[in-house]
Amino acid sequence: MPVTPALDPDVLRRQDPELADILRGELDRQSTTLQLSAAENFASPAVLAALGSPLANKYAEGYPGTRYHGGCALADAAEHLAAERARELFGAEHANVQPHTGSSAVLAAYAALLRPGDTVLALGLPDGGHLSHGSPAHLSGRWFDFVAYGLDPETGLVDHDEVRRLARAHRPKAVVCGSIAYSRHFDHAFFREVADEVGACLIVDAAHPIGLVAGGAAPNPVPYADIVCATTHKVLRGPRGGLLLCGGALAGRVDRAVFPFTQGGAQMNVVAAKAAAFGEAATPAFAVYAHQVVANARVLAEHLAAEGFTVTTGGTDTHLITVDPAPLGEDGRTARGLLAAAGLVLDCCPLPHTQERGLRLGTAAVTTQGMGEREMDRIAALLAGVVRGDIAPGAARIEVRELTGAFSPYPA
Known part of the structure; x- marks a missing residue:
């Protein structure tokens, strides 16, 4: 069976190196920063293959x-x-x-x-x-x-x-x-x-x-x-x-x-x-994954609260957490920018009954990477340290790279 161009990893590099550099750069960004957006995840190799079919x-x-x-x-x-x-x-x-x-x-x-x-x-x-x-x-x-x-x-x-x-x-x-x-x-x-x-x-x-x-x-x-x-x-x-x-x-x-x-x-x-x-x-492995997503979110919420963030509803039942960073001295938009510079990628969201914006984050992607409750403690400490100003974004970025290096979304 012939290899289709979409499945040939070298075809884009040969034909359009400028675009290939952009795609390689995006893979590097995803692989070396922590994807904590509640709306994002890593699609499986089978899903990606079907998309390029x-x-x-x-x-x-x-x-x-x-x-x-x-x-x-x-x-x-x-x-x-x-x-x-x-x-x-x-x-x-x-x-x-x-x-x-x-x-x-x-x-x-x-x-x-x-x-x-x-x-x-x-x-x-x-x-x-x-x-x-x-x-x-x-x-x-x-x-x-x-x-x-x-x-x-x-x-x-x-x-x-x-x-x-x-x-x-x-x-x-x-x-x-x-x-x-x-x-x-x-x-x-x-x-x-x-x-x-x-x-x-x-x-x-x-x-x-x-x-x-x-x-x-x-x-x-x-x-x-x-x-x-x-x-x-x-x-x-x-x-x-x-x-x-x-x-x-x-x-x-x-x-x-x-x-x-x-x-x-x-x-x-x-x-x-x-x-x-x-x-x-539909597989048993996915059921294990889904329950681990929730377990990770609950642990992350607990650690964020312990670090001083105000966690809305006091916790979570899902993959999703919303927090107010104001007790740590920053508004949501500023905090998001500081965290992005540190390689911690997440979103802003409205805070109910206020005119302020908080942070929305999720555990689906990091759980796909194989991270567990121990890593949630480490991630919470990084989030709080950067927002409080105790950890410079550059120093946090180094620790993020160490963490993502141990938990690749697409292991070789």
Whole structure:
């Protein structure tokens, strides 16, 4: 069998050395700094191989068996495999694996269930809601009338009393359950109860925890939601893309909302890479990994609190942690810059009930590298030392390189 150009490591170096240098530089950046962004991970070699496969050449507009282009038999097989694996992995009657992004999946869920002008109840952006949950800068905020529920100012947890009160007052057509910065599990049964009480649909945006769900380390929203939206990267370790899960009764509406309503042809190399990721996520090894991600996050949160950071909700149930660095003398944006200079890569996020920004970090990528609870102690000390000014970024960078040298994302 001939080696395809995408699988030949020297082809880009020979043909486009300028671009090859950029890609080598990015691999070096990822391999020598600590990837603590809650939204990022390292895709497996199998996923990367599928992304660079000949399916990248295939235009497969439509769905298996009803494509608008010829030569789609193997593209159909790849999509069938990805959808079947997703259904089995999450216990769903139907899976659509075509959404290009998590936001695309959310928009398709809205398109399947709502009409412009409908009222939607979702977590407010200052409390950790996503742009697709009603930001005025996003299509969702322009097409629909969003009402925001929030977090309890004392506990940092979802205010269930407010959710129920707002649902009864506004009678939304849909309730959205999900966040990009909430470190605890959502109570899916509660949200289902509230949605049923007011005659609303329940959309669960599980972009962050879906990988933990796959590994049995987080509750599965599928039995409660009308539609579950998710991403296939983050903890799931797949390619960048979206996923929709629903019951059989909504399958046709969901599929039409993806194609042709919100996007065109599927990216078949990405669909194949999703199939690879779903296959890996169904293994016992992935379940061990998912539980270790959570164990690492809990230990990291404990050590960050001991170092002086204010940890929102007092801890975490997931891969995700949000902290306020103010007790250490810096605001979130300044702290992020200092940490980036030290090779500690993470994100900012709003701090609920304040005008300030904190830090959002996660343990998915470092756990993929093989790091455990001992390394979380060391990472917490580095984070605190740099933010407090006890450790210069340059000195911390040396220690980060030692740590990443012992835990390579892609061992030779």
